[in-house]
Amino acid sequence: xxxxxxxxxxxxxxxxxxxxxLQEIGKNIxxxxxxxxxxxxxPTKRSLAFLPYxxxxxxxxxxxxxxxNYNLYCY
Numbered sequence: 001x002x003x004x005x006x007x008x009x010x011x012x013x014x015x016x017x018x019x020x021x022l023q024e025i026g027k028n029i030x031x032x033x034x035x036x037x038x039x040x041x042x043p044t045k046r047s048l049a050f051l052p053y054x055x056x057x058x059x060x061x062x063x064x065x066x067x068x069n070y071n072l073y074c075y
Contacts, residue, residue: 005024005025005026005027006025006026006027007026007027007028008026008027008028008030009025009026009028009029009030010030010031010032011021011029011031011035012031012035013035013038013065016031016035016036016044016047016048017039017041017044019044019047020074022053023053027054028054028056028066029054029055029056030038030056030057030058031055031056031057031058032057032058032059032060033057036057046055050051
């Protein structure tokens with residue numbers, strides 16, 4: 001079975017805590033600075049320093065934030 005790699009992946013804290021292989025899922029990995037800031041355990045913080053891919057930080061437009069869910073429309 002051939003794995004499909006998507007163009008863009010938006011990661012939440014759970015992806016980093018579980019050390020998901022995001023580079024195998026998508027070509028471009030995005031998250032929010034607030035997501036990284038909410039990670040407090042030392043092993044996960046250390047692993048973020050050595051990711052095998054570039055982590056892109058985006059912030060959603062305020063009008064696209066509803067009930068804590070972020071749409072992919074970012075500045």
